[in-house]
Amino acid sequence: MQDPxxxxxxxxxxxxxxxxxxxxxRGLAKLGVRHSDVxxxxxxxxxxxxxxxxxxxxxxxxxxxxxxLVSRLxxxxxxxxxxxxxxxxxxxxxxxxxxxxxxxxxxxxxxxxQLQLLIPEHLRPHLLPILHALWDSSRSKTS
Amino acid sequence: MQDPxxxxxxxxxxxxxxxxxxxxxRGLAKLGVRHSDVxxxxxxxxxxxxxxxxxxxxxxxxxxxxxxLVSRLxxxxxxxxxxxxxxxxxxxxxxxxxxxxxxxxxxxxxxxxQLQLLIPEHLRPHLLPILHALWDSSRSKTS
DNA sequence: CCGTATTGCTATTGCCAATAGCATTTCTTA
DNA sequence: TAAGAAATGCTATTGGCAATAGCAATACGG
Numbered sequence: 042m043q044d045p046x047x048x049x050x051x052x053x054x055x056x057x058x059x060x061x062x063x064x065x066x067r068g069l070a071k072l073g074v075r076h077s078d079v080x081x082x083x084x085x086x087x088x089x090x091x092x093x094x095x096x097x098x099x100x101x102x103x104x105x106x107x108x109x110l111v112s113r114l115x116x117x118x119x120x121x122x123x124x125x126x127x128x129x130x131x132x133x134x135x136x137x138x139x140x141x142x143x144x145x146x147x148x149x150x151x152x153x154x155q156l157q158l159l160i161p162e163h164l165r166p167h168l169l170p171i172l173h174a175l176w177d178s179s180r181s182k183t184s
Numbered sequence: 185m186q187d188p189x190x191x192x193x194x195x196x197x198x199x200x201x202x203x204x205x206x207x208x209x210r211g212l213a214k215l216g217v218r219h220s221d222v223x224x225x226x227x228x229x230x231x232x233x234x235x236x237x238x239x240x241x242x243x244x245x246x247x248x249x250x251x252x253l254v255s256r257l258x259x260x261x262x263x264x265x266x267x268x269x270x271x272x273x274x275x276x277x278x279x280x281x282x283x284x285x286x287x288x289x290x291x292x293x294x295x296x297x298q299l300q301l302l303i304p305e306h307l308r309p310h311l312l313p314i315l316h317a318l319w320d321s322s323r324s325k326t327s
Numbered sequence: 328c329c330g331t332a333t334t335g336c337t338a339t340t341g342c343c344a345a346t347a348g349c350a351t352t353t354c355t356t357a
Numbered sequence: 358t359a360a361g362a363a364a365t366g367c368t369a370t371t372g373g374c375a376a377t378a379g380c381a382a383t384a385c386g387g
């Protein structure tokens with residue numbers, strides 16, 4: 042059986058990412074959240090009163106698509122909104138949100154460790170630089 | 185602005201893959217196909233009379249999800265079906281499919297080259313081994 | 328021959344992203 | 358300061374892709 046795809050870095054990149062994401066979501070499912078939820082929680086935790094729009098810019102999620110994401114976290118009482126001015130509202134973690142984030146962090150930490158363990162030791166230091174090289178270029182285009 | 189996400193390999197992996205995929209799809213859009221279409225075309229080209237089910241196993245796409253994909257390519261006359269036995273049908277590239285694949289290959293080749301160019305030269309040889317390390321582990325779980 | 332597995336399919340659901348458009352508020356600057 | 362431009366949050370819709378459950382027809386194996 043010929044498999045010309047597994048020699049294409051682009052293809053393997055997608056598959057590796059999909060596998061990692063699926064694995065992460067399996068871990069997060071226990072907490073009732075998805076990876077996108079957690080990425081927002083992490084961001085809000087690090088930047089209290091972050092605007093929904095600004096969070097979207099960092100996460101590369103468009104304003105329109107932030108709405109259901111934020112609504113969901115509001116409904117779960119994981120975040121709250123606090124008016125900043127007449128149109129913007131700063132996001133904050135509730136105590137429930139902080140507690141859940143702590144649990145999610147444990148899941149993520151474990152996930153990241155597992156990821157590293159998959160890679161032969163001598164290649165491990167190169168993982169992040171390579172991925173950043175691939176990602177950062179697209180960032181300069183987008184923003 | 186704190187960005188705790190960009191130090192997480194798992195997160196950066198997803199973003200890098202998403203960026204690469206989006207870029208590839210931009211290139212393929214001119215041809216009226218998507219990356220998933222092309223991955224199937226490549227596979228069928230390398231393995232004529234491949235069964236839809238077997239292609240799904242290689243691409244990690246479930247049988248049910250292969251249906252719309254194959255239907256689309258049939259409708260575009262890029263592939264054809266040839267009965268193998270009472271239930272299976274082998275997939276074949278039509279001449280139109282071969283022609284389009286050749287154009288798509290050019291797009292992909294260019295895409296893969298660009299990908300490599302983003303990475304500092306001394307890291308380039310490590311790209312594929314690292315990605316395979318991440319991907320292959322999930323393959324042994326799945327199959 | 329009979330139970331089991333396989334193949335292709337329908338139908339539905341969920342997640343995530345993209346687009347277009349809208350009302351409100353803020354900023355800019357002439 | 359008034360007027361145009363930009364930002365913010367939102368609605369509504371669409372598309373791509375994956376997951377699940379279930380079905381009919383066919384093939385396989387003891």
